[in-house]
Structures are given as C-alpha cells and as structure tokens.
Amino acid sequence: MKTEISRWIARDPDPKTRDELQQLIDSNAEAELADRFSGRLVFGTAGLRGIVGAGSNRMNRLVIQETAMGLGKYLLATEQDAAERGVIIGFDGRPDSKRFAHETASALTAQGIKVYMTTHEAPTPMVAFGVKHFETAAGVVVTASHNPPEYNGFKVYWGNGAQIIPPHDSGIAEQIDIATQQEIELLDLELAKQQGLLFWLSESFYDTYRQTVNKSKLLSNHTQPAGISLAYTAMHGVGANMAEALLADAGFTQVYSVAEQREPDGRFPTVNFPNPEEPGAMDMVIAEAKKHGATLACANDPDADRFAVAARTEEGEYQMLTGDQVGVLLGHYLLTHAEPGQNLVGATIVSSSLLKQVAKSVEANYYKTLTGFKWLTNVAMQQQTDESRFLFAYEEALGYTVGSEVWDKDGLSALVAFAQLTAELAVNGKTVWDQLEAIYREHGLYLNVQKSIALQPGSPPIGDSLRANPPETISGRHIVKTDDLKKSQTIYTDGKIEPIDLPSSDVLIYYLDDDSRVVVRPSGTEPKLKCYYEVVEAMSHEDTLEHAQQRAEATMAELISQHQASLTA
Template identity: 75%
Template sequence: MITDVSTWLARDPDPVTRQELQQLLDDNNKQEIEDRFSTRLAFGTAGLRGIVGAGPNRMNRLVIQETAIGLGRYLLDTVNSAASRGVVIGYDGRPDSRQFAQDTASMLTALGINVYLTAKVAPTPVVAFGVHHFNAAAAVVVTASHNPPAYNGFKVYWGNGAQIIPPHDSGIAEQIDLASQEVLPVNSLEDAERLGLLTWLNDDYFTAYRKAQNNSPYLANHTEPANISLAYTAMHGVGADMAETLLADAGFAHVYSVAAQREPDGRFPTVNFPNPEEPGAMDMVIAEASAHGAILACANDPDADRFAVAVRTEDGEYKMLTGDQVGVLLGHYLLTHSVPEQQLVGTTIVSSSLLEKIATALEAGFYKTLTGFKWLTNVAMEQQTQEQQFLFAYEEALGYTVGNTVWDKDGLSALVAFAQMTAELAANGHTVWDRLESIYREHGYYLNEQRSIALAPGAVSVGDQLRADPPLCIAGRAVEMTEDLKLGVRRFADGRTEDIDLPSSDVLIYYLDDESRVVVRPSGTEPKLKCYYEVVEAMSHEDSIKHVQQRAQEAMASLIDKHQASL
C-alpha cells in the first residue's frame, strides 16, 4: 500500500492532489488511504464517475490522463482511421472539468489523434452532436451531470454517436489498466496546435448544432409560440445560452430565465441536489413562472441532457409532470404530427407501457430496451429501416431524444418540442392536462412508481431466490407472464416459453392479470433491490380524472405494500 501511494505521488501531475494525499499520510489516516487505494475507479458503459480527490479510486488529473491514454489506444487498435477522424471533447461547469478536458486532449494528441476541443463549457448533447458532424471516431464529455458538487465524470461516445456499450467498455478498461503502469507522455496543447492535431471549437461549432436543431422537421411546429410564456432554469449548469437561443429561434418571445441559477457554477449554491427530480430543486423556476403567470416551468439538469417541467393547473398552481408523462406526451405529439407507420419509437423496460400502447394503436414501430440511453439509441440504429425511421425515445429518468440530430438524450431539443406542443394546444384552446387526459381516456390511466429495498451486503441474490421459487400471484393478482432477462426467456402461465432478444441482465418482469406490472432488479452500485410498479385503470366517459387517479393510487398502494411484504 505504501509503495502504491509513493508511486502515485511520483506520477500525479497535480500539486493540489499531491498535497491532499501527503496530508493523509502525515495524519496517518489509514482508513481514508485504504478507501482511495484499495481499488480503482471502475470504467464502464457510463465511463467514469466519482468523487474528486487524490488516489486511483477518485476523479483526478492522473486518473483522467490514464483513462485518456487507454481510450486512445483502444481507438487506434479497433477503429480504422481513428487518428485522422479524431475525438470531440467538451466539458461542463464544474471546477475541475476544464482541466480534465484539456488533460484528455493532451494525452490523445500525444498519441497522434486529432482532437476537437470546445473552447468553453458545452451542454452534453452539443458535444455528442459533434461525432456525426465531424465523422469523429469518438467523443468525451467531462461531466458529472446532476450528481452532487463533489463529483465529476468522463462520458464516452462511440463513432456512431451513441454512448458506448459492450465490448468497448471492457476493452477501454483493459487499456486503462495498462496505462496506469506506464510512464505517461508529456504533450502540451501548444505542441498539439503546432502539430495541427488540435482544433478549438468556438461559436461556429455551437451555431452548427443550433442550425441542425432549427432545421429538424420535428421542431418545425411554429403555432403561435409568442402567445405562451414559460420560465426556465439551467440549474447552475451549462444549458442557458443554447436553451434560450433555440427558444428564441422558435419564436418564443416570453421566456423568463432564473437569474440566480443561469450561470455555470459547480458548487450549485441554490439547490441541495442539482437534479430536477429531487424535492425542492424546481422551487425557484416555479416561483419565476408564478411571478409571470407562465404556463410552463422548465428545467435542464446541469449538463442539459435531461428535461423537467411543471405545468400550471386550473387553480394557478404548478404541478410536476413525471418523466413517463413527459415521454408519453412527446411521443404521442410526434407520432400524431407525422406518418406513424413510417416511424419508430422506443423506451425502456422500467418506463411506462403507455407509449407502446399508443404506438400500437397508431401502427408505428416500437422497441424496448434495458435501462440506460446507451441502449435506447444503439438499439434504435439497429431496428430502424428505410421504411420505418427512428423518431423518438425516452426513459423515465427525464431523458428524451427527438429525431437523430443527437444519438443520446437531449434536454434542449426536448424543451423546444414540449414548448411547441404546448403552444399548439393553447392555440386550440387546450392545455397539457387536457391532452394527457384525452390520452388516458383512449388508452387507460397508467401510474408508475419505484421503491428500493436495502439489502445486507453479501445477501443471497433475491433474483435467484425468485427464479428458484417463481411466484404464481403477486398481491392477489395472477402472474400471466414472466420475463427473465438473465436467462433470456419469457414464460407464460400456460407453460409456453419464448426467447427474449435483450442483453442478459439480472431483471425479472411480472405481468399480472389486471395489466399491472412489477419489475425487480438489483442495483448495480449499491446493496439494494429496485422495484418498479405499474398499474392501469380503465377510464369510462363517466369517470372524472380525479376519481380514476384515486382508484389507481389505491391500487398502487396495495400492490406495493403486498409485494414488498412478500420479499
């Protein structure tokens, strides 16, 4: 361990983290040193994400440099013309992000790889856009998205424009391990520029993304945008400039940005947790909307790849839409403003089933993937055909992509599409709530909730227990079909089986006789079990939305209580 620490100190290029580590040694803080050196921050399909600090189990300049070398070598080994095609690099507004991005650029150019580096902070979707724009071999975004201030991250996109999936994650990880044992090259950005390996991405590049979105056929609905108003917050992130610009381009003249949260600030001083899903995170934008009587209170998360919205109700209050509700509204809107038979939409196994029901009714293509946008976009590319092109995908955790300008979730285009939908509804005397109710009346009221159960470390796999003794009923409802994604098989109550065309994952999905659904999967990062619940209530013409909601909530409470007790 001491040898490891000494080696690390000798390799670390950052005087701040060297001093931090030296202080831990001087204080003989064995527990903290053990935590930082007992393992290495794991590189996976989400890249890297962790607390900033000294040591291999933290985010720091040395870890970034080793990661960049590993990525670069993997690209050179596996991608034709990787060096000339290059890598796009951007970063968010956290304190270390610019330095980490520049370190990444230095290492990649030291390997002879062209780099396109943003000259300023950039939203994640703007960087991901660069992969196809430049026909690059990959892209890197230095961001911890909506994680707390202590964190940072390193997200990788492949040459198809989507986040990496296996086997690229493990291949890059192997190269990172090798790089951690080697002397790293020294290469300044000035050297890279002199050799013609570094291109700075300035306003022209951001304008290219802006033009691409403005030219998207899915963001071309300009129905009286000036007649509605909305409030917006970037949540101390990097989305404000582009969000406000795109809304102005689309004709929205009454946009009120929360000044205190507009500029990038990685300390996130006005929110406890910079995630729009967290209680209180939307308070300031809702107050801004209320002050101006705006219809919508909209937010991007700090790297602007997610979108959240609260909508004014009849009584003048504001109510948050769930991620599923936004996804269903956008999916329905986009499908009904196109030729649905020629479109493909998708969502994940834990998101609402309602989008599938809408797509089926409209004879559109539909697909379903494991959780994570990396699957939604990679699978979309495989599934789309000349006759049926990809249109839209979403996951319940506030991620949406509209069209294929960006092959990842994009909170900026989602913001514009949602505003355009709202403006068109308003022009016809309707509200977002009216549209949601009409969808429920046609297809049923879908309610989705999630619960987590803490497990003792090292506990026996709940999934394996359930496979050994599969339930025949849950909360008094018969199990009509079970999907076991670990074994890749779908089992029906009558004994029939079918293969499932999804990557293996420790997930069990139970479909019950009243259209309810229960999804059980262990967390990949913590000792806990995640359970996702869905109940469906039919709506008659005589039903009020309030009474249907009440019935659904009662059914959901019963399902959750009884299922959790059975576990």
C-alpha cells in the same frame, strides 16, 4: 498499500492532490487512505464517475490521463482511421472539468490522434451531435451531470454518436489498466495545435448545433409560440445560452430565466442536489413561473441532456409531470406530426407501457431496451429501416431524444418540442393536462412508481431466490407471464417459453392478470433492490380524471405494500 501510495505520489502531476494525500498520510488516516486505494474507479458503459480527490478510487488528473491514454490505445487498435478521424471533447461547468478535458486532449494528441476541443463549457448533447457532424472516431464529455458538487465524470461516445456499449467498455478498461503501468505521454496543447492535431471549436460550432435543431422538421411547428410563456432554469449548468437561443429562434417571446441559477457554477449553491427529480430542486423555477403566471416551469439538468417540466393547473398551481408523462405526451405529439415512414419509437423496460399502446393505435413501430440511453439509441440504429425511420425515444429518468440529429438524450431539443406541443394545444384551448386526460381516456390511466428496498451489504441476490421459488401471485393478482432477462426468456404460466432479444441482465418482469406490471432489479452501484410498479386504470365516459387517479393510487399503494412485504418476509 504503502508502496502503491508512494508510486501514486511519484506519478501524480497535480501538487494539489499530492499535498492532499500527504496530509492524509501525516495524520495516519488509514480508513480514508484504504478507501482511496481500495481499487480503481471502474470504467464501464457510463465511462467514469466519482468523487474528485487524490487516489486511484477518485477523479483526478492522473486518473484522467491514464483513462485518456487507454481510450486512445483502444481506438488506435480497433479503428483503422481513428487518428485521422479524431475525438471531440467537451466539458461542463464543474471546477475541474476544463482541466480534465485539456488533460484528455494532451494524452490523445500525444498518440497522434486529432482532437476537436470546445473552447468553453458545452451542453452534453452538443458534443454527441459533434461526433456525427465531424465523423470522429469517438467523443468525450467531462461531466458528472446531475451528481452532487464533489463529483466529476468522463463520458465516452463511440463513432456512431451513441454512448459506448459492450464490448467497447471492457476493451477500453483493459487498455486503461495497461496505461496505469506505463509512463504517461502528454503533448502540450499549443504544440498540438501547431502540429495540426488540435482544433478549437469556437462559436461557429455552437451555432451549427443551433441551426441543426432549428432546421429539424420535427421542431418546426411554429403554431403561435408567443401565445404561451415559460420560466426556465439551467440549474447552475451549461444549458442557458443555448436553451434561450433555441426558444427565441422558435418564436417564444415570453421566456423568463431564473437569474440566480443561470450561469455555470459547479458548487450548485441554491440547490441541495442539482437533479430536477429531487424534492426542492425545481422550487426556484416554479416561483419564477408563478411570478409571471407562466404556462410552464422548465429545467435542464446541469449538463443539459435531461429535461423536466411543471405545468400550471386550473387552480393556478404548478404540478410536476413525471418522466413517463412527458415521454408519452412527446411520443403522442411526434407520432401525430411526423412524416410518413418516420414512426419508430422506443422506451426502456422500466418506463411506462403507455407509449407502446399509443404507437399501436397509430400503427407505428415500438421497441424496448434495457435501462440506459446507450441502449435506446444503439438499438434504434439497428431497428430502423427505410420504411420505419427513428422518431423518438425516452426513459422515465427525464431523458428524451427527438429525431436522429443527436443519438443521445437531449434536454434542449426536448424543451423546444414540449414548448411547441404546449403552444399548439393552447391555440385549441387545451392544456397538457387536457391532453394527458384524452390519452388516458383512450388507452387507460397508466400510473408508474419506483420504490427501492435497502439490502444488507453482502446479501444473497434476491433474483436468484425468486428464480428458485417463482411466485405465482403478487398482491393477490395472478402472474400471467414472467420476463427473466438473466435467462433471456419469457416464461408463461402454462410452461411455454419464448426467447427475449435483449442483453442478459439480472432483471425479472412480472405481468399480472389485471395488466399491472412489476419489475425487480438490483442496483448496479449500491446494496439495494429497485422495484418498478405499473398499474392501469380504465376510464369510462362518466369517470372524472380525479376519481380514476384516486383508484389507480389506491391500487398502486396496495400493490407496493404487499409486494415489498413479500420480498422482505
């Protein structure tokens, strides 16, 4: 390891991380050094993400340079016109993001690849939009999204505007490995500009994204927007300017931003964890909503690709909507407002099945994919036809895309769409809660919960033991069929087998005789098993939503308790 560390110090262009490493050496911090050099940050379909610091297992300038060099080599080898088409690069508000983005540009332009670089922080969906707008060969966003302050990341889009999927992830990773053994070539950005290789994207590009959203027919429902009010937070991220502008463009005059969280600040001083799903993260925007009696309390995550919302209840309190509830509301709204032929909607295997039922009721087309927005958009491109154009997709982790202007999740357009949905309901004397209840009464109340089970490091895969001894019942309910995505098969209780057209993945989905569903999959990043539960509670005309909810929650509690006990027995 000493040789590796010495070589690293010799290659590292950053005096700050060289000093950091030297201090660890001088203090004989063997465990810390071993962790930093135990391997290299793995480049996958999400690109890179890790803690900022010195070493091959951290995010730093050298890792970024090697990664950008590998990406450039792969593009030149696989895309004939990659150098001319170029790469668009954007970055979030974390302390190192701008520097990392500039390092990426230096490494790519040194290879003769044209670069379009945002002049300042940019929402992630705006960069995804830019890939298609400029018809670049790829895109890069330096962001760690909603991860803690000590993290940063390197996210890659392919030329179709969607996040990369196999084989591009492994192909780029191979070239990065080669780059680690080669001398890094960089081009000064001023020289790159003089040579016609670097183009700075100023306010006109930001305005182009803004005007594209404004012109979207799916976001042109201007039914008395001034009739509702909403509080908003960018959660110390990059979304505020664009979110406020888009809402104003759409006619929303009562918008109240949380001032303390409005400007980009990668330290995230007012939240323990800058993820809208985390307890407490929405406290300040809900307090702002209460102050003004607002209809909604809305948030984007720090790179503005996700959207979260709490809505005022009859009692005047604010209740968070789950990602599935927002997804179903948006899906139902868009399916009933879209032009004929724009009727393809999708969700992931762990999202609620309710969107499928809504789509079926209006004779729309529905597809499902593995988890991750990279699958939702890449599959949508394959599935859509002239007669069935893409409309909407979502994942339960607060990711939504409205239309095909952005082939990734976009928390900004989702914010506008949800505000317009709410305004239209208000004109008719309804709330989002009323609309949810109406959907539940038609299709059943779908309740979805995710629970994880911590595993001992090195534990044998639970999936393998479940396949070796398949359960026949879960919590007293008979299993009707099982989707085994590792085998790409649906297995029925009578022995019938059907193929599944999804990439192989270590996931088991059990469909039970009362329409409940259990999904079991291992985490890809830590020793735990993720379980996703769905129960469906029918509602009669006499039923109140409260009673149906109580029954569903009781059923869910029993299902989770008995299933998790069976896994750990």
